Amino acid sequence: MTEYIHVKEGDAAIRTHAIKLYDENAFAGMRKAGRLAADVLDALVPYVKPGVTTEALDTLADDLIRQGGGVSACRYYRGYPKSVCISANHVICHGIPGPKALKSGDIINIDVTVIVDGWHGDTSRMFFVGDVPLKAKKLVDVTYQALMLGIEQAKPGNHIGDIGYAIQTLAAKHRYGVVRDFCGHGLGKVFHDRPEVVHVGIPGEGVELKPGMLFTIEPMINIGKPDVKILDDGWTSVTRDRSLSAQFEHSIGITEKGCEIFTKSAAGLDAPPYQV
Numbered sequence: 001m002t003e004y005i006h007v008k009e010g011d012a013a014i015r016t017h018a019i020k021l022y023d024e025n026a027f028a029g030m031r032k033a034g035r036l037a038a039d040v041l042d043a044l045v046p047y048v049k050p051g052v053t054t055e056a057l058d059t060l061a062d063d064l065i066r067q068g069g070g071v072s073a074c075r076y077y078r079g080y081p082k083s084v085c086i087s088a089n090h091v092i093c094h095g096i097p098g099p100k101a102l103k104s105g106d107i108i109n110i111d112v113t114v115i116v117d118g119w120h121g122d123t124s125r126m127f128f129v130g131d132v133p134l135k136a137k138k139l140v141d142v143t144y145q146a147l148m149l150g151i152e153q154a155k156p157g158n159h160i161g162d163i164g165y166a167i168q169t170l171a172a173k174h175r176y177g178v179v180r181d182f183c184g185h186g187l188g189k190v191f192h193d194r195p196e197v198v199h200v201g202i203p204g205e206g207v208e209l210k211p212g213m214l215f216t217i218e219p220m221i222n223i224g225k226p227d228v229k230i231l232d233d234g235w236t237s238v239t240r241d242r243s244l245s246a247q248f249e250h251s252i253g254i255t256e257k258g259c260e261i262f263t264k265s266a267a268g269l270d271a272p273p274y275q276v
Contacts, residue, residue: 002207012189013118019186019194021212026119026188027253027260030214033121034251034262036068037112041125042267045274048127050104054086058097061112070114073122073191080235085111085124087236092179092220092228092245094235104130107140109247113191120187122216123263124249128272135223136244139176143221143246144271146170150199150217154252154259158209164201167219177226179245182237184216187251211256218249 003018012026022030043064047057062083065072072083080096087095087109088102095109102108111124126140146167153162171178184197195207199219224243231238239245248271251262264270 004210006212015190015193017194019207019213020188021210022188022214022253023212026214029117029119030121030188030251030253030262033070033114033116033119034123035121035266036065036070036116037114037121037123037251038263038265039068040064040112040114041110041123042265042269044110045127045269048102048108048110048129050130051101053099053101054088054095054097054108055099057086057110058082058084061110065112065114068114068116070116070121073113073115073120077191085109087111087245087247089244090239090242092222092237092239093182093247094237096233096235102129105132105136106130107132107136107244107246111247111249118189120189120191120251121263122187122191122249122251124218124247125270126246126248126272127274138174139221139223139244140246140272142170142174142176143219144248146219146221147217147248147250150219151250151252151259151261154209154217154254156209156211156254156256159204160195160197160206160209161201162203163217164198164206165203168200171219171221177222177224179220179222179226179228181228182218182220184218184249186213186215188214209254211254213254214251216249216251218247220245220247
């Protein structure tokens, strides 16, 4: 049986087996952190172009995070060496920024997690680099649709399985594979907390959603099979069949009537193509 606990801000950083239910003060903290994470992705839009290195984008993102009054939650997390994750083409997630330059036709995911006043804002978006093939654009579009369909199911009385089923159903319609090895997660003053939000599921099954819950939804969808391989660096996760992969992520909070998205773009840049 799922256990829920109402948490005060002073206890929010304590890990428990129970699912935490937060108050309005916590939601205010999550709004601030989520806004900074979204603003960083907004600011990166004009810099994602052929010839730029992922390391340069990481450096810029770190500067923007610090200028906004936050710090990167990723840098040094379990030994991760950079401030954001940048995953290109067949890299599913946790791509480590480096000296390799982007080229026209690439699709990349930039995953930003910031800490502001102890609260985590966690979000990711896809970006097109130059002239991108139609099959890649379609994958990205469907993945964003899947995220938003999952978010539509995030409301009191529904279950985690309803979120996963909505995502899985859309992906299956296009014969895409939904990654099972990684999932969404609870967050707040803890980076990765309960519940786990798997992106496949059965309606009405899994943890029941209650007002005050905070978590991410972040489907990773492949053109090919869902199978994953982790490279020797211990972080970079790629599609085993080398097919293209896409991901979008939002941090949300369950309200009395539905959910609040903390990481929406204030500039309307939630999915490509971006007009700036």
